[in-house]
Amino acid sequence: MTRVLAVSTAFPPHRYPQHEITEELVSGLPPGSDRALVRRLHAAAGVESRHLALPLDRYRDLGSFGETNRLFVELAVALGAEAVERALHDAGVHAEDVDLVVSTTVTGIATPSVEARLAAEVGLRPDVRRTPLFGLGCGAGAVGLARVHDFLEGRPDGTALLLSTELCSLTLQRADTSTANLVAGGLFGDGAAALVAVGAERPADAGHPVGSDLSPASACTASSPAGSSGPSVVAARSRLYPGTAHLLGWDVGDWGFRMVLGPELPELVRLQVTEEVESFLAAHDLKPGDVGAWICHPGGPKIMDALAGGLGLPDSALAASRRALAAHGNLSSASVLQILKDVQAARPPSGTTGLVIGMGPGFSSELVLLAW
Incomplete structure (x- = not known):
């Protein structure tokens, strides 16, 4: 089985409490806007602070889609x-050992893609296989882990890297007073996450000791010691829900990315995603009560309430997701990787079953079964 060696995160240096972000957005609303509604929506988002790509006052001066995308x-x-x-440092793996890099984002367009632009900087081989993903939205962190697993099942002596980079704040439409945009303005944060995994035939001691010369990362503080027992990927399942494509995604135009967010999503999660979770677990002779580590995308309090209720x-099951939402906001595809990092830091006992749940446009869900 695929073994996860390390998961790490990186955040922009600009971090603000939720109320400061709220008041900055309220100050820029068009005349006649319901400012009290914005404050209520932001207060109910379950977010206490967020990292932003830019200093808060810079967002007033952002212009065209071309400028924000640059x-x-x-x-x-x-x-x-x-x-x-x-x-790579935390995993004890040299960059040149990586055979595949999967990268995901839904908050900007880059051609060459993000992983191609940073490949030489971090020391990836010129012949590294690359799979950039776009359009999978918040579910892409789980999808990326599943695709890494697919590769390593066929290349059991290989090493793979997953990168998620999301700068959600650069997509904000300050003049858009739709409920979807107001909710997004109170929910999403900025950050990146990366995961290193190896195939079943890669020797357990194949990594290099932390502190060896591993490129500039050797100066970083390790979030989990090399050689620590990370989870293995057991299986994954993808699901599209027909007739729901209009409920989540981007409306793309001259203005950039405008949020599409249907109010029916929590009920869809309660009725259909929960059924899919139960079916997936049953295929492996498991029930929800057998899962000891829930790594669920924090789509917002209503989404998590619907999943937990269904x-x-x-209440304790989705505590890691709620803490992540409070501390950083919804990081789109990076969120499940950040939560997996936090869960791993708590050292789940051997024998623990974990489940990664991602949800995104389509409407779609991605489930990844883990075992410690």
């Missing part, structure tokens, strides 16, 4: 490189 490329490459170097989970 900023995305510049900042995403720098932040992604930081996450990758840290993950599966009959105790």
